[in-house]
Amino acid sequence: MTSIAIIGGGITGVTSAYALAKRGFSVTLFERHRYAAMETSFANGGQLSASNAEVWNYTGTILKGLKWMLKSDAPLLVNPKPSWHKLSWFAEFIAAIPHYERNTVQTARMAVAARAHLFAWAQEEGIDFDLKREGILHIYRDKQGFEHAGEVSKLLAQGGLPRRAVTPQEMKAIEPTLAGNYYGGYFTESDSTGDIHKFTNGLAAAAQRLGVRILYGQDVTSVSSNGTQAVVKVASQDGQPCVHTFDSLVICAGTASRELAAQLGDRVNVYPVKGYSITVNLNDAASQAGAPVVSLLDDETKLVTSRLGVDRFRVAGTAEFNGFNRDIRADRIRPLVAWVEQCFPKIDTRSVVPWAGLRPMMPNMMPRVGRGKAANVFYNTGHGHLGWTLSAVTADMVGDVVADAMRAQTPSPISVSGAKAVAA
Known part of the structure; x- marks a missing residue:
């Protein structure tokens, strides 16, 4: 079973985890807080x-x-x-x-x-x-x-x-x-309208019932990919990094996405x-x-x-x-x-x-959804003031993009901007 890491436990990370789990992937989600939806997905306008x-x-x-x-x-x-x-x-x-x-x-x-x-x-x-x-x-x-x-x-x-x-x-x-x-x-x-924090936590529990492994309190320090294997390093209690490897990686890290993308050779100007x-x-x-x-x-x-x-x-x-x-x-x-x-x-x-x-x-107000330069790196981030509104459809979109990429194993970099696939 293809293993996928998701960075970020806000609304986009949790919806992405759920959508990918529904497609049969083995999903691990990393979240630096003790609970889901503790930052931008905590108390928005609803x-x-x-x-x-x-x-x-x-x-x-x-x-x-x-x-x-x-x-x-x-x-x-x-x-x-x-x-x-x-x-x-x-x-x-x-x-x-x-x-x-x-x-x-x-x-x-x-x-x-x-x-x-x-x-x-x-x-x-x-x-x-x-x-x-x-x-x-x-x-x-x-x-x-x-x-x-x-x-x-x-x-x-x-x-x-x-x-x-x-x-x-x-x-x-x-x-x-x-x-x-x-x-x-x-x-x-x-x-x-609705409470984004309550929904995200409810969907996180549902994702766990589907087999998603959610690792709370995990501060991701670096990410990398060679195109076939993705590496996630997390700071541990004793100061030594804990290293995890996966087949693919999805960045849903909100405002931290820009820095993580740079480590992966991508520019995501959030x-x-x-x-x-x-x-x-x-x-x-x-x-x-x-x-x-x-x-x-x-x-x-x-x-x-x-x-x-x-x-x-x-x-x-x-x-x-x-x-x-x-x-x-x-x-x-x-x-x-x-x-x-x-x-x-x-x-x-x-x-x-x-x-x-x-x-x-993002500067054009459109979420960054889809492929990165590496064949096994994907993004679902940059939703701005409409993260709650768009989260369910962009999660479904990235789920389809990941599924297609895993089936085809096509190395060419493709990204999804809005509802259509375009050359990156």
Whole structure:
């Protein structure tokens, strides 16, 4: 039986392990924490949002970024201190602007396909992850944002996702708890929300039942491949490296993927884009009644919400380009709390849990899925802000690519970018 190592126990690593185990491979997953989903997959916005498939490679994004650059509470914040990594990433980001429409359509297509896999897996394995299939309401405070959303909706429709414009009155009917005045909105009934941490841990347990060996507390120090055998070195308690060998290797290591890829002779220019979230504990009946059930995306503040069960309300967003800094900054959390108090005044915000995570983001906003230069090296990483949304379909994609490669044993380097195979 072909042995495969997976590096990373977040949503992409666990879904990949599950997909490969279902295909009959012998899978070992390495995760440096004691549990699955302890970093970027811990407390994200919760949205399974095909309607948020618009890539960021848009001239308007750059103009907003320049405007916000000196505001510490801005939705997008860039540390002006230069680094080669940051400069190269932004250069490639700008170079991808001409592909904005194509990549948005392709992302929407993948997001729609991902639903079928994720819901089927959850049902088959009996995973409870606070799923709510109540749709996502995008809210707009001005005409310009609303009209741009109309253009985006045309691209989403090309990707197989219908969504409809709604008036302020219809918005109130869709989510009665939402306070404030708005120009209009777009509602995607087919979108949903859920707890990524609960799902990932539930699927990890299911993968173990299928025979996947998950090694927690394993800090991978290096990886290598000669094309037929992959080597994974892990730091041990006594300081001596522990060496494991496998037939193949899949990198699902989030923001660490760039460094691991370099060791394997590949360039995967993932940048750690920090996002923040708060989980508001709804400890009283008034707060529970005053919190929304329908998920929201506020275009002006770039914040998203999800209702997780009866007594939790998640608000997340912002993008911070500040390297591998994981600090939870009070000046970045404060606007999230203020937004809740403004839009949902009946929620008591005395019990709020802040969090920050590093999104692994590629410059073109498209995940890196498929083959590396070595015939037995594969990638499923770089999903950015849509890791939760796309994870099930990219896991299935990498499962097919690995299966095909193992059958054919073809040495030519092939990669999958989005939904089609292209030359690397």
